[in-house]
Amino acid sequence: MTRRIVTLDDTADSLLDRIRAVRAAGDVPLVADSRWPAAQRTAVDDLVRAAEPPAGAAWATLTSGSSGTSRVVVRTEESWARSFAAVSALLDDPSASDAAPVVALPAPASSSLTLFSLAHALAGGPHPALPGDDAGLAAATAFHGTPHALRTLLERGALPRVRTALVGGSHLDQRVRALAESRGVRVVAYYGAAELSFVAADDGTGLRPFLGVEVDVRDGQVWVRSPYAALGYLGDAGPLRTDGPWATVGDLADLRDGTLTLRGRADGAILSASATVVPEEVEAHLRRLPGVRDAVVFGYPAGGVGALVAAVVEPAAGRAPVSAGLLRETAASGMSPSHRPRIWFTGDLPRTAAGKPARAEVVRRALAGEVRRVVG
Template sequence: MPVAAQVLRHASTRPHRQAVCGPGGELSYAEFARRIRGVAVHLSGRGAGRGTLAAISLADPVDLLTVVLAADLAGATPLLCDPSWDARMREAIPADLRIDAMPPVADGSPVSPSPLPGDRSWACFGSGSTGRPRAVLRTRASWTTSFQQVGELAGIGPEDVVLVPGPLTSSLYGFAAVHALAAGATALLPGRWSPGALTAQLRRATVAHLVPHYLPVVLDALREGVGSPLRTAVVGGAALPGGLRERAAAAGVRVVSYYGATEMSFVAVDADGSGLRPFPGVEVEVRVPAGRSLGEVWVRSPWLAEGYLAGAVGPLRVDEDGWMSVGDVAEPYRPGEVLRLRGRGDGAIQTGGATVVPEDVEEVLRSVPGVGDIVVVGSPHPDLGAVVTAVLEVGAGTPPSRTALESVARGGLDAAQRPRRWYAVKSLPRTPAGKPARGLVAARLAGGDQDLWRLT
């Protein structure tokens, strides 16, 4: 069943229950359903239907969700795009419809598609997307049939208010919002993380869906005496730092942490602090090469994505038996044991719950005049896990200004991909094949090599 149809059902049974609360105000399920129906009529008039792809770039999270669910109701596939992207990025997306303003709420005949489980019902960009789009496509079944398992693990029901404090263009936050609506709960959608607004949000939220580095801020707010009904924190996107679960328990908050990927959805979950174990319906293998102590994580489940939009290249691999991997690395694993992750095997950077592929950032920044070559690595950070760090090879020339670099980054990269730290070096260390030696660059940064100077 489309999520939009579930919203319409809630509107008929509990019309006055609050559905969404965003920067622009609140909507009951009846009001939200009316907007979704009206936008679906408008989109259908523009040709939206089964097999069409609607690229949606809206800054307001409630507007974005309205159009996404309207496209869903019309049978189209919504593709969630970052509204901060420049024209070059937008034009690179092979969409049938481009929506960058809230469509009118039209009158007309109700839209009545015949949804099928195999329909493409959702598409969003992974954190590694660049001017060469790499959006992940999901079938309806892979997206919605895990709702029941998530609801049972997290205890989310129609009386809850679910805080979703990040952009819905992220698959983590997008899933959290539509899952809350499918459950008949209220989705609290500030659109972005704002510590200054957190107190007011926590006074209402019973559940929060977060990345790990936000949880300490929430717990600090609770410790300072914020009167909050918060009982559960659903945490994904990166490993949960030690001690946070215990801190949360002391504040009366149960933590449900999980491991997954945009391409593979939920893989493993830790609902009680005993360690990550396969999410319901998921098979896990760790394929360890002979003579090695670590192996790649491979997954088979009903929740796997269909693949990348337009055949884009990415870390996703699928074997002939339907097992999927994105290169994550773990210790050897046997069924019934705890899954012990050890990072990414492709050099990807885990930063604040997002996964950034260095090559994608490098591709964009190489276009800056004055950059001969570039290496992007992760530098340790106490809260984010790592921050994206760029090291520019400039030869005997003068490096471009940080202002120029950041301007290009803003236009071609999403927020998680943009470097926080910038360095220059006359010559990058290279492998025998002539490629920049990423590991040596990271080691030189960590060692405080004086040949690398910081751009300010």
């Protein structure tokens, strides 16, 4: 029998049962987002029809697409199953009642972090509460999603029983951790990628390698030796590179005394005059500003110098945009001249379905003049 990848719609009733049926037939499930534009769905369907899953493939997931086009990642059964026990231990709440555990999954099932939790549920993990399941959210004892989703649900009071939050996908603002802890929620943030799964986890004391993972930093890039790594991609190659048993997606970091400090993606670095600027480092500084909810930094084309550092700043909910004077003053006081944004924009950041800032769309809007530029 020829194995195939089967695309499922995330709005279908009993999605978990449909995934179970696909796997029972020996095929590989891939969950699509019903909100995709027709062209994107067609592209994914065409890729799936043309591709034969590699030997050992049991799951197919999509990268977030935060920096552009999503890719289809394929992985073995064991690459996720080997981490289930460790994830269960992270989500465990010793004070919980005898009620069956439920995990809130605000990101669509097309995202790799939600599909991981669905795979975990099929293997006996917490029952999933998917987007739109308000009763499930109210009953949830744990959370697995992005920092943006955690903050949004906490501000809405939608997670009354959650006591543990597993947070990944993007930078965790310490203000979000503080908000969660003020509501009695223990937060475990993790660094990973669709291609690598879990790499390191942080309970508030710093990112340390996830159980079973070895981490090395070579020329500033994170390399991992891990039982959780994916097989690769369908179709065109992506950022995943291997060196024997080691793998990387090009993330930049420092490793000191066993603690990993992330610096961003190598392919996102801004070359400005004679300096190389890592956007995530500048963004981390801007997020500490009062009244700033989030920020995205990118290179604004500028002829002979290559690019100018530019920033789109998202105001906190209910707050007026931060003034140009305060932005420049803060940049001057905390960053070297080469890293200070020279061009400023303000407005709501577009996000992926999982809640990450959609970087490619942010840049497109800024360059097209669709975002308010801060002057003065």
